[in-house]
Amino acid sequence: MSGRRILLINPNSLEATTAMMVAIARSEVPDGFDIVGATATRAPPMIVSADALDAAAPEVEEIAGAHRNLYDGMIVAAFGDPGLTGIRSALKLPAVGIGEASMRAAAEGGRRFGVATTTPLLEARIDALPEALGLRSSYTGTRFADGDPHDLMRDPERLRAALAGAVEACIVQDGAEAVIIGGGPLGEAARKLQPMFTVPIIAPIPSAVARIIGLITARAAG
Template sequence: MRIEVVNPNTSAAMTEAIGRAARAIAGPGVEVLATCPAMGPASIESHYDEALSVPGLLAEIAAGRADGYVIACFGDPGLDAARELAAGPVAGVAEAAMRTAALLGRGFSVVTTLERTCGRAWDLAHRYGMAGFCRGVSACDVPVLEVEEAVDAVVAACRTAVAADRSDVVVLGCAGMTAQRAEIERRVGVPVVDGVQAAVLQVESLVRMGLRTSAAGEFAAPPPKPYTGVLASFGSRGATLSARP
């Protein structure tokens, strides 16, 4: 089995760290391929960044290199479109982390990077039916590409969130925090969920069960049509995938 973990930003260092965490949790016989797009933002910290990360992300998914896919950004950019394209199941790290955290206590807190991303985390909690479990979303105010080296700031934000929200669990709101999960949990004293590892295991389970995204409705392959300009090659991908069962 091969699972491709796609970091939607273009940071090679962050992609390598995500890949190490994913391989550490994957089961026997699972190959983890960690990739990032050839085009897109260096980090995703705004709606603009997120929107412009999606074409590169979808190009990676459309390459069809794996049995299942993980989108390793807490905004879950392009998740619905990726599910239309992929031959196997696709999990976003925010959805995977929130659903996992809901199994571990009555409520969880999300701790993300910049304050401006908190609204997006709340949007996703509502979308995934997790708003009743989410007791708060807060930020450590560290940029995405610096968060791996800022564990003290993340720990402090997690401690504050647990106390203020009376939460049982912390959800890490950035894939760049994945390498520090165990240390954060040890220092904060409650279960800490990293979406990268949660998503890898969820995709692995779906593949082992022979399950994939249903193509019976809106997640059917996109209808082929012409695209123009820099997106010209993306129109042919719908044609390639139109026979997906």
């Protein structure tokens, strides 16, 4: 498995977010794998609406297509998985999205799971993911951090506190047995929140890394 390369595509246009997500992903990969980042240029710095999510999909597919011969697998690193369906249709490569991967991880063992995130305008899209994955009966719903998403991202301490409140609501009010921190740009916050709770706090980037490595390994084994 020496020299396997994974492309992490950031559908948001902020290079600093890409660097953060790549650093998290690299900390999760075993020897013989590497993660490289690619950043969208036509999207906003942070996708917070359904329209922006839809608009991001074509560029994500373009990035994937331009790198199709250079990588062994791809990760779409925005929680709505924009462009993932198109990548799978067009390319003969393993590809995963952080939304899909984290929901599959959260639901392992029949756990009931919720999502804590910052983007209320994406609620309908988040709700659609477990339906598409056949996990609707395990999904307890999404809770949103108090505050404007952009303001929260500028203040890591406030972001963590607001997300902690949303996680608590998922557990106490909704009965979630695992909670996903819903968003690639929330990767660092997810790590800080994990030791604060007794239920599993699912970080999407490590979930996607584990899933893509499994797919690449299975494909190589034939």
